């Protein structure tokens with residue numbers, strides 16, 4: 247069913263009319279993966295998301311499809327094998343969105359043991375993940391390391407390693423997976439909060455839901471319900487009366503964004519901070535983003551924000567690793583903070599906890615999935631749907647197919663990277679982009695094959711100039727084909743502009759509001775509410791300094 251804000255009522259009707267095989271609660275990457283896997287196996291499946299799709303951790307990660315080098319240190323060979331191998335799969339199914347990125351790991355410390363251990367560790371990493379010969383790790387001498395990244399503080403550097411990871415946009419990946427699932431018959435609604443469960447004879451048979459936009463209450467019936475709410479998993483287990491045994495352990499991670507000229511890294515660098523914690527510096531669209539921290543978090547998941555001490559820590563890490571004139575707190579252009587939904591283990595610190603996922607089944611039959619990583623979403627989904635199919639089959643029916651998501655391109659993806667680059671080259675040659683190649687680049691990496699649709703639509707609009715027409719067409723596309731309901735959906739999760747180009751948010755706000763008002767019939771009150779919500783988010787991104 248189409249994922250469109252213009253069809254919200256039809257989507258709600260579809261949700262309330264038919265009983266589903268599976269109801270997925272939570273529209274992050276975990277829920278999205280389950281939705282797609284289930285829909286393509288032939289299950290009648292729906293998803294309910296309290297805020298916007300990817301509102302939680304799935305828009306606030308380091309945005310890497312990576313094997314997790316540090317899990318090797320924790321001897322988590324199974325996890326490294328699984329997520330490491332998944333990198334190539336996710337790249338194959340979404341080549342416009344998941345791109346190879348060389349990662350430099352500078353090594354310091356005076357002793358050569360660390361160097362040889364890293365060399366061995368990375369070979370194991372490549373082997374476990376089945377990395378192609380040409381992408382395997384390359385060990386660098388001290389001069390080669392400094393040549394690869396002249397920005398490094400050279401004191402203490404003994405060498406380095408260059409290895410391949412992938413970068414992505416987490417929220418875009420999530421939304422593309424949901425769209426693909428909807429193309430295969432799934433039903434997904436954002437701003438639909440699950441408030442409680444419908445139980446029959448002690449078994450969960452559906453959910454009570456509130457429409458966050460209209461306030462309407464409605465019920466959705468289903469044979470199996472999966473709780474994929476990331477940091478909120480325990481809140482839902484509590485509502486189900488099954489919060490016993492293992493619990494979540496939330497840790498907070500923060501990223502800051504600065505202009506690339508302040509930290510002009512040539513490639514992504516994975517370096518040690520002053521206290522030994524590992525930090526990423528990643529170039530993207532004329533900026534460099536730096537993160538992450540890993541600190542225990544006991545507050546409300548809704549209220550996680552960047553604090554000035556988080557920013558200070560990351561700036562210190564930059565000054566420690568790179569020979570840059572000190573970057574001031576005022577030069578930080580934006581930030582984001584997110585929560586890792588890890589599974590608690592007694593006596594272990596935030597960074598020692600496993601990133602492995604686990605599925606819990608409660609006495610009512612509710613399945614909850616916790617832990618895991620963005621990178622491993624597909625395999626997590628496969629395990630959950632296997633369990634769902636088994637439950638349904640126990641009731642005497644198994645008519646569902648096998649998991650196919652490893653060979654199913656996301657709906658707006660090109661068949662391969664070569665094909666994508668060819669399409670991008672010809673897209674760049676359109677007259678609209680002569681003076682704005684960056685925009686063409688952004689559209690192609692954001693919307694894949696839908697970029698052409700956006701360009702075609704912009705040509706049919708009567709606007710003062712091509713840039714305005716393109717922006718209007720982009721907003722319309724997001725409303726009509728990606729269920730954008732609020733300004734923040736557009737600026738944070740569909741385009742990432744609130745993180746990577748705040749001045750553009752300010753410059754385009756009036757025009758964007760106009761399109762929203764026309765498409766969704768907003769009155770003055772709603773416009774004011776949206777403006778003020780966005781201002782609050784900008785304030786959070788600037789850690790209260792704006």
Ligand SMILES: Cc1cc2nc3c(=O)[nH]c(=O)nc-3n(C[C@H](O)[C@H](O)[C@H](O)COP(=O)(O)OP(=O)(O)OC[C@H]3O[C@@H](n4cnc5c(N)ncnc54)[C@H](O)[C@@H]3O)c2cc1C
Nearest residue numbers: 272274275276296302303304307308310440476499620621
């Ligand atoms: C700082 C940081 C950096 C990271 N970097 C990486 C990385 O680079 N690569 C990687 O592979 N992994 C990374 N991870 C891990 C990865 O991002 C997470 O494992 C993943 O995004 C979790 O997704 P999720 O769908 O389980 O949770 P979420 O994305 O949080 O989704 C849960 C959703 O459930 C919704 N919800 C909650 N309650 C309800 C309700 N009652 N009704 C309906 N909906 C509800 C929420 O609104 C939310 O959208 C990182 C994590 C953090 C914190």
